[in-house]
Amino acid sequence: MSxxxxxxPAESNVFTQLLEELGDHxxxxxxxxxxxxxxxxxxxxxxxxxxxxPTAMEQAGLYRMVEGHPVRVADGKPPALDLSITNLVVxxxxxxxxxxxxxxxxxxxxxxxxxxxxRGLQNAIEALVVFIRDEVVFANVGHQRLGVRLLPYFLxxxxxxxxxxxxxxVPGGHTATGSLAVxxxxxxxxxxxxNGGAIATIGLKNWLRHLLGGGPLWLSPILVPIEIIGMxxxxxxxxxxxxxxxxxxxxxxxxxxxxxxxxxxxxxxPVSVAFSVFVYLLETLVAFLQAYIFTILTAVxxxxxxxxxx
Amino acid sequence: MPxxxxxxxxxxxxxLLNFLLFVAVLARFAWRPLLNALEQREHxxxxxxxxxxxxRQDAERxxxxxxxxxxxxxxxxxxxxxxxxxxxxAFLREAxxxxxxxxxxxxxxxxxxxxxxVERAYSQLYAEVxxxxxxxxxxxxxxxxxxxxxxxxxxxFLAEVARQN
Numbered sequence: 483m484s485x486x487x488x489x490x491p492a493e494s495n496v497f498t499q500l501l502e503e504l505g506d507h508x509x510x511x512x513x514x515x516x517x518x519x520x521x522x523x524x525x526x527x528x529x530x531x532x533x534x535x536p537t538a539m540e541q542a543g544l545y546r547m548v549e550g551h552p553v554r555v556a557d558g559k560p561p562a563l564d565l566s567i568t569n570l571v572v573x574x575x576x577x578x579x580x581x582x583x584x585x586x587x588x589x590x591x592x593x594x595x596x597x598x599x600x601r602g603l604q605n606a607i608e609a610l611v612v613f614i615r616d617e618v619v620f621a622n623v624g625h626q627r628l629g630v631r632l633l634p635y636f637l638x639x640x641x642x643x644x645x646x647x648x649x650x651x652v653p654g655g656h657t658a659t660g661s662l663a664v665x666x667x668x669x670x671x672x673x674x675x676x677n678g679g680a681i682a683t684i685g686l687k688n689w690l691r692h693l694l695g696g697g698p699l700w701l702s703p704i705l706v707p708i709e710i711i712g713m714x715x716x717x718x719x720x721x722x723x724x725x726x727x728x729x730x731x732x733x734x735x736x737x738x739x740x741x742x743x744x745x746x747x748x749x750x751x752p753v754s755v756a757f758s759v760f761v762y763l764l765e766t767l768v769a770f771l772q773a774y775i776f777t778i779l780t781a782v783x784x785x786x787x788x789x790x791x792x
Numbered sequence: 793m794p795x796x797x798x799x800x801x802x803x804x805x806x807x808l809l810n811f812l813l814f815v816a817v818l819a820r821f822a823w824r825p826l827l828n829a830l831e832q833r834e835h836x837x838x839x840x841x842x843x844x845x846x847x848r849q850d851a852e853r854x855x856x857x858x859x860x861x862x863x864x865x866x867x868x869x870x871x872x873x874x875x876x877x878x879x880x881x882a883f884l885r886e887a888x889x890x891x892x893x894x895x896x897x898x899x900x901x902x903x904x905x906x907x908x909x910v911e912r913a914y915s916q917l918y919a920e921v922x923x924x925x926x927x928x929x930x931x932x933x934x935x936x937x938x939x940x941x942x943x944x945x946x947x948x949f950l951a952e953v954a955r956q957n
Binding site: 506563568582593638 | 798812
């Protein structure tokens with residue numbers, strides 16, 4: 483739908499149209515408006531296909547866009563791997579840029595006056611950093627050295643998720659963390675951090691012993707599968723929790739706005755606006771909360787996994 | 793399936809790449825200096841607090857010492873004053889006694905001297921009176937005169953004596 487933002491939403495498909503806003507797109511969008519074409523990168527038939535834009539791709543004749551996705555002209559099937567730079571990738575870069583600038587400014591001041599009290603932006607960053615360091619990582623990762631070594635990961639994780647959540651709340655912004663692929667990638671890394679950190683700390687043997695769940699050996703046929711499922715379930719839960727929280731708020735907002743079209747009257751607007759403001763504020767809280775929860779749960783899981791055998 | 797529920801491998805790939813790069817870059821250029829600075833400042837503050845505590849204790853100790861010294865000095869001063877008073881009193885008493893004694897001595901000497909002078913004067917006077925009487929008598933003996941003449945003679949003698957004295 484994003485290609486035609488000016489089309490009057492018909493009552494029948496307004497929700498579908500609004501929901502499609504939440505997805506990923508080929509192109510950089512602010513709100514429903516496309517600002518930039520983004521390059522298409524396809525891996526297909528054993529070689530890489532690079533196009534500066536979807537238009538250029540269609541002109542080249544091998545692929546065409548169908549419902550926002552490139553497909554082969556020849557048989558109408560999607561390519562083996564679509565590695566295109568999409569809207570949410572650009573939003574990640576935007577977020578990284580913002581965090582980078584903020585941290586750069588803070589670090590510059592730390593370098594200039596390492597012993598002065600922090601102020602302004604530096605103070606806000608320092609409060610978050612100290613909180614993540616002491617309350618999230620060191621409090622939950624029992625192994626001190628492991629905590630120190632993984633501190634950069636946890637700090638980056640928190641700020642990455644936070645800035646992406648907040649970018650989604652900026653009017654016109656798209657929420658990268660409201661996509662399963664993004665949260666899935668973060669959860670995958672968390673999975674490797676949790677188990678890799680545990681193996682590095684307590685050794686492979688002790689890590690495998692964790693799979694017994696502390697039960698007797700004859701229970702292992704039941705416990706080992708459960709523990710293995712649990713291992714993946716933790717990462718899966720991280721992935722879905724963040725995705726669902728970020729998406730749910732947006733859907734609630736869209737639904738409230740959609741009510742106006744659903745009832746076809748402007749009289750419902752005050753109710754929609756009042757509830758939207760409430761949900762929007764709630765989402766702001768959730769943006770911080772979910773960044774915190776993802777980080778602290780990863781730390782807690784890492785702490786549990788890297789414990790010496792009970 | 794709605795667009796937003798898709799699990800796009802491309803987006804996943806880019807997210808992995810972005811995030812891992814972000815971790816690497818931030819770890820090197822942001823977190824390390826930031827955490828180091830934090831630690832440095834925490835050390836600095838802890839050190840400053842420790843020093844402040846040390847300084848406070850030192851100051852307290854010095855104050856205590858100063859107060860002790862002051863008290864000692866006051867006690868010393870009072871002792872000195874007391875002693876000085878006693879000494880002064882003793883000195884005064886001694887001096888008074890000495891002066892008294894000296895006075896008595898001088899007085900006695902003076903009285904004795906006076907006595908001597910008086911005695912000498914008496915003896916001189918006596919000798920002179922004797923001489924005068926002798927001289928007068930001698931003159932009386934040398935001239936046998938009437939009573940009028942005696943009278944005149946004695947009167948002239950007395951006048952002479954008066955003139956001489």
